[in-house]
Amino acid sequence: MATTLISGGTVVSAIGRREADVLIDGESIAAILAPGHAAAYGIEPDTTIDATGKYVVPGGVDAHVHMSLPFGGTVSADDFDTGSRAAAWGGVTTIVDFASQTVGLDVRETLAARHEEAAGECHVDYAFHQIIGDVNETSLEAMTHLVENEGVTSFKMFMAYPGVFYSDDGQILRAMQNASESGALMMMHAENGIAIDVLVAQSLAAGDTDPKFHSYTRPEELESEATHRAIKLSRVAGNVPLYIVHMSASEALEEVSRAQHMGLNVFAETCPQYLYLSIEDHLAQPGFEGAKWVCSTPLRSKHEHHHRDLWKGLRMNELAVVSTDHCPFCMKDQKELGLGDFSKIPNGMGGVEHRMELIYQGVVMGEMTLERWVETCCTTPARMFGLDKKGVLEPGADADVLVWDPNSKTRIGIDDKHHMAMDHSSYEGFEVDGKVDTVISRGRVVVQNDTYLGAKGHGKFVKRGLNRYIH
Numbered sequence: 179m180a181t182t183l184i185s186g187g188t189v190v191s192a193i194g195r196r197e198a199d200v201l202i203d204g205e206s207i208a209a210i211l212a213p214g215h216a217a218a219y220g221i222e223p224d225t226t227i228d229a230t231g232k233y234v235v236p237g238g239v240d241a242h243v244h245m246s247l248p249f250g251g252t253v254s255a256d257d258f259d260t261g262s263r264a265a266a267w268g269g270v271t272t273i274v275d276f277a278s279q280t281v282g283l284d285v286r287e288t289l290a291a292r293h294e295e296a297a298g299e300c301h302v303d304y305a306f307h308q309i310i311g312d313v314n315e316t317s318l319e320a321m322t323h324l325v326e327n328e329g330v331t332s333f334k335m336f337m338a339y340p341g342v343f344y345s346d347d348g349q350i351l352r353a354m355q356n357a358s359e360s361g362a363l364m365m366m367h368a369e370n371g372i373a374i375d376v377l378v379a380q381s382l383a384a385g386d387t388d389p390k391f392h393s394y395t396r397p398e399e400l401e402s403e404a405t406h407r408a409i410k411l412s413r414v415a416g417n418v419p420l421y422i423v424h425m426s427a428s429e430a431l432e433e434v435s436r437a438q439h440m441g442l443n444v445f446a447e448t449c450p451q452y453l454y455l456s457i458e459d460h461l462a463q464p465g466f467e468g469a470k471w472v473c474s475t476p477l478r479s480k481h482e483h484h485h486r487d488l489w490k491g492l493r494m495n496e497l498a499v500v501s502t503d504h505c506p507f508c509m510k511d512q513k514e515l516g517l518g519d520f521s522k523i524p525n526g527m528g529g530v531e532h533r534m535e536l537i538y539q540g541v542v543m544g545e546m547t548l549e550r551w552v553e554t555c556c557t558t559p560a561r562m563f564g565l566d567k568k569g570v571l572e573p574g575a576d577a578d579v580l581v582w583d584p585n586s587k588t589r590i591g592i593d594d595k596h597h598m599a600m601d602h603s604s605y606e607g608f609e610v611d612g613k614v615d616t617v618i619s620r621g622r623v624v625v626q627n628d629t630y631l632g633a634k635g636h637g638k639f640v641k642r643g644l645n646r647y648i649h
């Protein structure tokens with residue numbers, strides 16, 4: 179098998195950094211060597227990558243993406259091909275997407291259909307969570323089957339989107355009880371969708387139809403209330419591990435923090451949009467422009483303390499993971515569906531390509547350490563979701579590697595760095611420190627010298643184990 183030596187770099191893990199060389203043999207990491215020791219051991223690699231002055235970190239793991247998601251009368255703009263390629267451009271070597279069961283559908287069939295959609299399309303490795311939108315005896319049995327046989331060990335449910343993905347408290351409790359027995363992780367979209375729908379109807383009736391009203395009708399109280407309720411339900415269900423997705427609000431974070439202090443198995447993620455974007459600077463832009471940033475949970479006000487608190491939550495491990503919730507929609511023909519009625523704007527924004535860049539900027543800004551960047555973007559998402567060969571650089575792990583150049587800059591924007599299938603960038607004009615230098619996916623160089631060397635079909639489905647913080 180072909181060997182590659184990444185030499186001269188600083189290897190950064192979740193717990194430290196040191197000068198070291200990384201030896202890859204085929205698809206796996208073979209050894210981490212003291213600098214220059216490969217020659218001393220008589221190793222003559224087929225290829226050497228010079229990482230002098232650069233950081234060598236595990237490939238990113240984005241545990242929350244939606245390729246080709248049917249939503250809001252349209253389908254998210256990136257498919258598995260374009261979306262996983264954009265991920266690779268961003269130093270992400272594993273994505274976790276969703277199979278989606280809604281009312282009347284069979285869980286196993288929805289998973290099989292998702293497998294068909296993704297097979298042979300992906301540029302980097304991928305896995306699935308299962309959305310449960312119709313709790314009944316058959317779907318509960320299927321949940322156990324997925325955990326035991328299919329490598330799908332986490333289930334997302336929605337307290338939002340009545341009539342689409344929504345489940346009531348009884349349904350959620352039943353699914354949680356099932357997960358408690360099988361060892362699965364429950365993921366929750368925590369917003370009170372029933373109350374939100376009342377506010378939306380009142381807003382539209384008052385003529386308040388612009389994109390910014392998307393956020394005003396989803397106040398933080400309705401995120402924190404749902405978070406609180408999800409936590410209580412998880413406790414009743416035997417302290418089943420609970421993972422709150424796309425957290426945007428300080429009050430909701432407080433609920434998570436309190437639960438963690440009580441010893442409950444509660445985890446949470448946030449996303450770059452909640453750390454950098456705001457109602458004032460983005461969602462409330464004049465005219466229909468703000469539609470670009472309609473997502474749920476919504477962007478919050480920069481005059482409150484959400485952004486600051488979320489960074490703090492990341493430092494303190496109240497927020498364990500940064501994912502993107504990548505769910506891109508073009509303005510043309512997609513976001514435009516909500517012209518004159520914000521409630522019809524498809525919810526979601528794209529970012530799978532920019533998570534490593536944007537969170538590294540948090541390191542530069544002093545919001546977190548280099549190690550914490552690796553931990554929240556690579557190592558913890560892998561452990562959280564049972565991706566046992568991902569998220570670390572150690573012998574036996576998959577050779578998924580990102581060589582990061584801290585001395586270059588990245589300019590994000592539709593005419594700059596942008597490889598997602600959207601007609602705009604959510605981060606237009608952002609210039610951040612650092613740059614993706616080289617990306618290796620299971621031993622194959624997929625990005626180098628600003629050139630794409632990967633291929634559709636290289637990415638393989640990964641069966642996942644259980645959450646490694648509990649099991």
Ligand code: URP
Nearest residue numbers: 473474475503505525526
């Ligand atoms: O706005 C969002 N987040 N769209 C994707 C679906 C979801 O709720 O995760």
Ligand code: ZN
Nearest residue numbers: 367423424474
């Ligand atoms: Zn969601």
Ligand code: ZN
Nearest residue numbers: 242244503505
């Ligand atoms: Zn999502």
